[in-house]
Amino acid sequence: MARHKEFDRDEALQRAMEVFWARGYEATSVGDLVGHMGINRQSLYDTFGDKHSLYLQALDRYREVEARKMFELLERPGPVKRALRQLFEGVVESALGGGERRGCFVGNATSELAGRCRQTADKACGQMAAAEEALYRALLRGKKAGEIGGGRDLRAVARFLYSSLQGLQLMSKATRDRKALEDVVRVTLSVLD
Amino acid sequence: MARHKEFDRDEALQRAMEVFWARGYEATSVGDLVGHMGINRQSLYDTFGDKHSLYLQALDRYREVEARKMFELLERPGPVKRALRQLFEGVVESALGGGERRGCFVGNATSELAGRCRQTADKACGQMAAAEEALYRALLRGKKAGEIGGGRDLRAVARFLYSSLQGLQLMSKATRDRKALEDVVRVTLSVLD
DNA sequence: CGGTTTCTGGAATGATTGTTCCAGAAACCG
């Protein structure tokens, strides 16, 4: 029989995701990908198809790995408001940290491609819906715990929170003004009071 | 002496802005620009410098033309809340309309380039600050008119509103679900109550 | 007009793009 794969597929995809996440689709060349993924050019095409297909797979990978972190944070026991504050503060802190400010991969993909690539738009919609659902469940839990007033349309609030998170992540790409970012977080979370 | 310019500089720049706005920086080729601007390739380089310089000038043009529309809307006499609702509803309507969903040029530029191009980040910051200021003035006017309660930190609310506007514009690139977008608008504006 | 300057269209540039081809090394398993 035949030889086995030398590299770990998931690890290579993870690297690809990081490059696309940091640089976007158009600005990333296949050469960049080959360099960062640590695999052969031909292996890339054999395993993942072409560049566009790899990009879509990277988006899926993001959902499985990065977005899951958000889901876990929201499902953690304890006050929902505190979890939400951690979620938003986390964005601010990572934006003010020294590293590269990549924002949210899904947000970046939406901004760059959703307008002209149906597949990207569909994937972005799917991730939006999943995130919205996670936020909704968290809000529902907060309502049952008496933490959040009953008068609210929680579905609408969940949508609002996701939109706000995307807005905040965009802002944090342009500015390192901590006060400005925290102003946004504070007012956003005030709708829960 | 010499011959005069055949084309109108501002009109050409306006066209360039529209192309960059719709397609982003990397996905726009100089060939695209030449086609849509209706001027000669050499004239483009003579008049605007290289592609990157033209992009930055297009961002300035956006500020002068498109952002001004927002300023005027906010300074129009009448209830501030109504002006803000018009601002946000306008985003929803143009997203649901048949045209191409370009989002906000400044937001697009921030998402695509601010992370790795200082000049773009600076221009985006400048436009953010200008928009925030316009929102702040509008809120101040609303407060004086007794339309908005006095307990709020209006600077923070202005920042929040701009961030929310960017988030909404991003959402509207991925989905045409009117209810979802209007949910976001409704909850966002509820912070003014 | 005529001399000068600038605009214009198109070709040419060299670099880079995404993708594929090829020959050989490497690893599997009967």
Next chain:
DNA sequence: CGGTTTCTGGAACAATCATTCCAGAAACCG
């Protein structure tokens, strides 16, 4: 081992990229 299969590195590919060069047409003003 040995036959088979797949991986690997690098070259090769055509297309496109941003940019520049060039020769001629066009328009100005003395």
